[in-house]
Amino acid sequence: MTVQVLGKTVDDQTRCIHYHSLKDIIAIKFHCCGEYYPCYQCHKEHADHPNSIWPKEKFHTKAVVCGDCKFEMTIHEYLNSHSICPKCSSLFNPGCENHHHLYFEKK
Template structure:
């Protein structure tokens, strides 16, 4: 699905990147997976896509844009996303703060 000019794959529910796995009002980000360079709403959608090369973003690449705000379409660098306190720096939309519990599925956290 094309969302704000970006291809987002997965089991999408709406145009703000919510999917069948995560669909609260604040579940409005998609993350570009390092392994396939494709945006997905969540790790479950990525897993079901069949990508066999799952890899997380290495810390030395955290300046790359890999998080898409489903509200306004702004792409955030990983560093900016991790520091944004669950709010888009461009449109002020709130992101689900619970996503931080899954950061290790996407980013090198150790």
């Protein structure tokens, strides 16, 4: 299954106009709409509704995709990944942790 990533992507690895370093290769399925976006800013610019965060009890849901290998992981897998894809070992931007509160309820 191919995941469709919405927003202002700049390549096929889910980078967007807001975040496009070599390590910015994840997209997140937003709890509010079930759609994948590269970042909260893309969601804000393109969705017709406000963001809602994933509650802890739904962290078993597949809601993060690696832009490199396209592996769709659960929120638990992503939060425990130490910024490394559990399937292909690609590096994720560790700075994304600064925005976790915009996507996920605190552990």
